[in-house]
Amino acid sequence: MSALFEKLDYRPTPIGVLSLRRRRDLVSGGDIYEIKLDDEFLMSSRFTVSEIALARLGLAALPETYLDVVIGGLGLGYTARAVLEHAQVRSLLVVDAPREVIEWPQRGLLPLGAELASDPRCRLVLGDFFAGAASEAGFDADQPGRRYHAILVDIDHSPKNVLHPSHVAHR
Numbered sequence: 001m002s003a004l005f006e007k008l009d010y011r012p013t014p015i016g017v018l019s020l021r022r023r024r025d026l027v028s029g030g031d032i033y034e035i036k037l038d039d040e041f042l043m044s045s046r047f048t049v050s051e052i053a054l055a056r057l058g059l060a061a062l063p064e065t066y067l068d069v070v071i072g073g074l075g076l077g078y079t080a081r082a083v084l085e086h087a088q089v090r091s092l093l094v095v096d097a098p099r100e101v102i103e104w105p106q107r108g109l110l111p112l113g114a115e116l117a118s119d120p121r122c123r124l125v126l127g128d129f130f131a132g133a134a135s136e137a138g139f140d141a142d143q144p145g146r147r148y149h150a151i152l153v154d155i156d157h158s159p160k161n162v163l164h165p166s167h168v169a170h171r
Contacts, residue, residue: 008109013098020100020109033076033111035101045111048078051154055082058152059089066090068147070139072129073154074101077112083152084119092122093148095129095139102126129155 009020016038022031025046033045043051059067067088071079074096083092094116096102102124105113116122125140132139133151140146 009100009104009107011100013100015098018098018100020104031111035075043075045076045078048076051075051078052082054152054154055079055085058150059083059086062088062149064088064149067149069093069150069152070095070148071152071154072096072133074105074124075154077105077110077116079152079154080116080122081112084116084122089121092119093140094122094124095127095132096124097126097128099126129153 004024004026005021006023007019007021009018011018019036021034021036023034024030025032031045035042035044059069065088067086068091069083069089070093071083072095074080074094080092080094083089104110105117105124108114110116116124127139127141129139137144138146139148
């Protein structure tokens with residue numbers, strides 16, 4: 001590994017080989033974090049506009065004073081951070097299925113990991129978001145049936161371009 005490129009994690013998962021890597025941007029000199037599933041790019045810290053917009057637009061129309069939010073998909077954490085920027089957010093539950101993704105902040109591998117882990121409003125949960133959405137128990141095994149003011153989904157590229165065929169059944 002060089003200072004220009006580093007593979008931070010590389011593990012097989014039920015939906016493919018998941019990798020997290022960091023590379024140096026030769027123009028800015030900063031680090032760019034990327035997540036890949038097999039040979040497909042899932043996310044880059046260089047392009048976070050859609051993740052931030054998802055959070056801001058999803059919460060903009062909510063009149064509640066205190067908001068409880070759930071996000072399907074952690075990725076690099078930009079959606080979660082944008083949600084936590086809202087002072088009205090009382091709690092944030094982030095649900096992701098690959099154990100590896102949930103472990104990245106705990107292992108200090110994500111640029112926003114420490115920030116998310118230190119915010120007492122934020123909790124990362126290992127689980128199948130789609131199964132939680134379809135069940136009466138919901139997303140939080142500690143609080144079955146819990147309700148949320150907003151549910152934001154950042155799992156697939158789009159409803160038609162999914163990461164795994166099993167996600168199609170939930171659309």
